[in-house]
Amino acid sequence: MRPEIPLPDWLEDRLAEQEADPTDIPAARAALEAAITWQLRYVALGLLANRLLQAGDRPGRTVWWHQYQLGRDGQCSFTPPPEDDDQFRAFRRDLKRQIVTRGLRRIDPAEAAGLRLRLLGGHVSLASEGLVNAQLTTLGSSCYYVAEPAYELRAAQAARLAGAPAPALGKRLLFFFGEVQPPPRRDGSG
């Protein structure tokens, strides 16, 4: 499998446009956030597809619910409602159809850490949360990326660079991406 996560042409063009003229900071920030969101969604759905195609470890209703909410605007709720609505059912049906027709590629968790995210100016490993956040911060984004287990992933890469055997990853890759906000002020004024 190619390590680069494939981007749709319109998104690749948007990034290339910002790379050609790096003076428009809000546009560059918007393009970067859109590209990261798209790619992480691609990986999340690929991981879900992998679970669906396995004999055991089938995703439960809550997992489906979280995936469904990632593609929707507005406030998210952690717990699914008691009844499935038509849109939720349609999402599950459509995703299964995409998996069967190979429109959605399965991603094994073991290979996910080796995938490469397209940022402005090139690619970085999916595990490189520092580089992703550095670029987001530089562009004034309020989004933040967390990859876990971050230390183990960094250590595996460092071991490879130093010619040492890479330590086995004991945990599965987890990642979060979204807007963060500063904690409320203690005096209650902010």
Place this chain on the structure above:
Amino acid sequence: MTSPIPTVAATAFGLVRAGRPAAALQLIRDETGISRAADLPDLSGAAGQLAGAWAMLLHAAGWAAGDLGDDLAAWDLLVAGYGIAMRADLATSAGTLAYEIAVLDLRCGRIDEAQQECAIAIRLRLQREEDPLRPMLLLAGALAAASRLGEALAAVSWAVECAAATGDLAAWSDALERHGHIALAAGDYHTAVRQWVMALRLARMAGLREPAARVAGLLAELAANPVLAADPVLAGRDQ
């Protein structure tokens, strides 16, 4: 009887840190009779705290000798300290000494040896579940010195990533500065500009005057290059 070595080691280390290498060597000579690695007693059985103290003492002695320009004596002392630390399973001390030996090797132009020592220092840090930031930066420098620029860029990118992830502004700025140098060696002027502009901003944010002045000087040199005259990032470096 309690060994005087831990006290001497700590005092000598403090003296070198305070920029008094000659006083550190004098203290070690007066208290232990050691001025070079050949003067060392048989330490093959040293273990635990005593081995750690000897490793620290030899680290201080090697560092002081290096500061005074005696690289050969420095190397012997550091290697002796490294041997003691390794035999006593003191991974932290051994890793630090391996790093110091690599610094010396690189300074003396022994690039292959520096790479090997860096790799050892990195492995030992990883063994202790510590981020090997400094040895990785040094490895990047050693690889760049050997014209292995692709590998040097991978190593320095790792260091940038690590410093950014851990939020260490000083290390982040330092890593970006080095990334800029390696990019420049690879002929990638625009990446050098971007890394140095970011390094300058971080150094200013962290209140690091010396690195900020140094990077500002590098950018001023680049600004004089007609190829980069129209680079918008370079033009906006002081914003």
